[in-house]
Amino acid sequence: MARTRSRRAFFRDLGLSAAALPFVLNLPSLGFAGTSARKKRLVVMFSPNGVIPDAFWPDETGADFKLKESLSPLEPFKDKTLVLHGVCDKVRGDGDNHMRGMGCLLTGIELFPGNIQGGSDTPAGWASGLSIDQELKKKFQADEATRTRFGSLEFGVMVPERADTWTRMVYDGPNKPVAPIDDPYQMFSKLYGRMKDQESLKSILDDVTGDLKKIESAVSVEDRRILEEHATFVREMEQELKAGDGPGLDHAVPQLEPGIKSVNDEIPRISKTQIDLMVQSFAGDFSRIATLQYTNSVGMAKMHWLGVSEGHHELSHNPDSDKASVEKLIKINKWFCEQLAYMAKRLAETPEPGGPGSLLDNTTIVWTNELGKGNSHTLDDIPFVLVGNGLDFKMGRSLKYKKTPHNRLLLSIAHGMGHTDLKKFGNPDHCGDGPLNDLT
Secondary structure (H helix, E strand, O other), X not given: OHHHHHHHHHHHHHOOOHHHHHHHOOOHHHOOOOOOOOOOEEEEEEOOOOOOHHHOOOOOOEOOOOOOHHHHHHHHHHHHEEEEEEEEOOOOOOOOHHHHHHHOOOOOOOEEEEEEOOOOXXXXXXXXXXXXXXXHHHHHHOOOOOOOOOEEEEEEEOOOOOOOOOOOOEEOOOOOEXXXXXXXXHHHXXXXXXXXXXXXXXXXXXXXXXXXXXXXXXXXXXXXXXXXXXXXHHHHHHHHHHHOOOOOOOOOOOOOOOOOOOOHHHHHHHHHHHHHHHHHHHHOOXXXXXXXXXXXXXXXXXXXXXXXXXXXXXXXXXXXOOHHHHHXXXXXHHHHHHHHHHHHHHHHOOEOOOOOOEHHHHEEEEEEOXXXXXXXXXXXXXXXXXXXXXXXXXXXXXXXXXXXXXXXXXXXXXXXXXXXXXXXXXXXXXOOOOOOOXXX
């Protein structure tokens, strides 16, 4: 409660409005965000329909490994990358592999019986446990030193409006799926709290300019720099969302029409905007846990910008002998890896507020999938590629396991984030000897 009272007193004494809250919480000298300890962050990034193994998995193990075509965008971050082959989803029960691959991916536990029919498999419902990101959220939010404004943020890119087991990977508890936000306008509004609709977008900073001036006089020189960078980001993002392409920016901006939530051919622009918002949310210490979900299990996106006219899921079902489909699937997974690399780049170029190094030095991105391979629907060799130093794992390696349950990796992630009192997660039968012992 001490931190809450001092925050309230700070706002009262300076006469600040609630609209200034997002700009104040991350300022180290004010001590609102538990800045004495290192801030560890986790991102889980999901893309669907499996991979092409020969173009994805390194042949070598250890530090002397080569990135195949699908992973080649990670070359600048190879020393911060960990590729884990042989991690498998051992959860069985109701639902087809796409459903269990999605619903059990972060929960590590069976689906409830239900009425969602997948192929010829028994129908299923939601997952019967919470996901590892939400387990960590609850752990962090219970501790004053690690509590953040949101606890976790769930980003999406072209996630269907329908709610079923194929479209949800985050669970707040048994039978409690959490929907990602795939509309950048809505996410921007959530983070900064004042935008009612994009058609009548009025500058948030116009409302708090006076407040920011008052804050500047009460904080350190370093905090004034952080405040200025944060305000600049908000102003630029407002302009991007409001006007599309325009002068004065050194990067392409999204051309999102007002009111449009998700459009296939806008996926690259939505992806970039969501990643930028996520990175800034970390810089502002709005959250230390985030997920980024591209489409859904059985995702049907048509990636015209890559010269691919067929749906992703449709292509993933074609046989390995269909070389044209294989090449397109490699392009698709390489594009997803490019999004991962862009996120890593943005984190690497963003200084850690109030501490040494960059955001990437304190963040780990986990890129994963609901299947190991699309046309076989296997739950073996689920892709797990980690980038960044937030978990203190020994990075810059390729590791190969022998059908190791992914529950053990989920435990390892929890321990890397400091949740070491967690001994089992999901179905305890798949937790073996606990966390993987060769990651640190």
